[in-house]
Amino acid sequence: MTDKPLKVLHYSPVWLPLTETWLYSQVRHLPAPIDNHIVCRSVKNLYQFEVPNIHCLKWENPVSYLLHRALFVAGFREGFGFFDKVAARIRPDLVHSHFGNNGWTVHKAVRRLSVPHVVTFYGQDVSRMPAVNPAWRERYREMFADEGTFYLCEGHAMAKALAGLGCPAERIRVQHLGVPVETIRYQPRAWTPGTPLKVLIAASFHERKGIPYALEALARLNREVPVEITVIGDAGASEESREEKRKIMEVIERMDLGPVTRMLGFQPHEVFWREAYANHLFLSPSITGHDGDTEGGAPVAIIELAASGMPIVSSRHCDIPEIVLDGQTGWLADERDVEGLLDCLRQCLAAAPEWDGILAAGRRRIETEYDAATQGRRLAGIYRQLVGSGH
Structure with a gap:
């Protein structure tokens, strides 16, 4: 029937x-x-x-x-x-x-x-x-x-x-x-110590995305491990968004990240996916904005990229901990905590030999709850x- x-x-x-x-x-x-x-x-x-x-x-x-x-x-x-x-x-x-x-x-x-x-x-x-x-x-x-x-x-x-x-x-x-899990190719990322760590940041430029904190943490990691950063996203029409872009560019200049950072602006979804598979790790440390702005739930990019076999480093913000189980399917820092993000990145790299098991657990969670x-x-x-x- x-x-x-x-x-x-x-x-x-x-x-x-x-x-x-x-x-x-x-x-x-x-x-x-x-x-x-x-x-x-x-x-x-x-x-x-x-x-x-x-x-x-x-x-x-x-x-x-x-x-x-x-x-x-x-x-x-x-x-x-x-x-x-x-x-x-x-x-x-x-x-x-x-x-x-x-x-x-x-x-x-x-x-x-x-x-x-x-x-x-x-x-x-x-x-x-x-x-x-x-x-x-x-x-x-x-x-x-x-x-x-x-x-x-x-x-x-x-x-x-x-x-x-x-x-x-x-x-x-x-x-x-x-997310359409059946259309997302599962390709567990692998990183070899001694080679550059390729990190993807993908978000519109709003305070709640925490991009300046992500860049600060990567600049500090870059002193220990060479990093290559790809940023997909840009400012929108609002003054708040344009101000956030100024903060992002200031961090890149102050921390001398320009030579290792590609700014791609807004891109269609197919470019997002091409870059996702070309990078090792997704960094998305959302925060509560000074005006109360939050993710409410969680960025869908986290769900998509966890399904693709990409390590996730994010934050204990809104419903992100429901998707990324800290230490099991990814790593979470407190909001606005650069030292905590740096520690998460170090933990992620230290776990590189065990990434396959962590990423498989992440894929299974998305298949079960977010398909x-x-x-x-x-x-x-x-x-x-x-x-x-x-x-």
């Missing part, structure tokens, strides 16, 4: 920035009986993130798109009339909003539909936004009052943070993000449970 089709309307204002590969993977790996529809303002990178049933305001009504964009820039956040039109047309069984702030934008419209609403929080929406703009705390409390709305997050640290904002704990579910197809089936199960329970 096969499950009956379930029509799910996903709301994401832009489908899809290059940094949200994980969202595409999440939708694409929902099992066949789930009939997915996307409602958005505009599309980007469709060559990489094409899915059926995209309902795009900019395509259907360019004038309304310009008006909506002007209102958004002016600070008007509530409501998205195009969402109501698409919902009336396709009559979904359930709505899934991606990011908490987007869930709030359409929560009244979903209430009018009388269908379950799933809202997934991913990071800044649970940390930085409520810290920088207290209005979001009140908006979230308003959304949390909707009894037909349920909340997903990547791990238990984020679940605790969400409950701290006033979300009823009984309506929070931990749903790990998945996209498995997580897609689990997400579909959540959908069916909510629809079937009459919420």
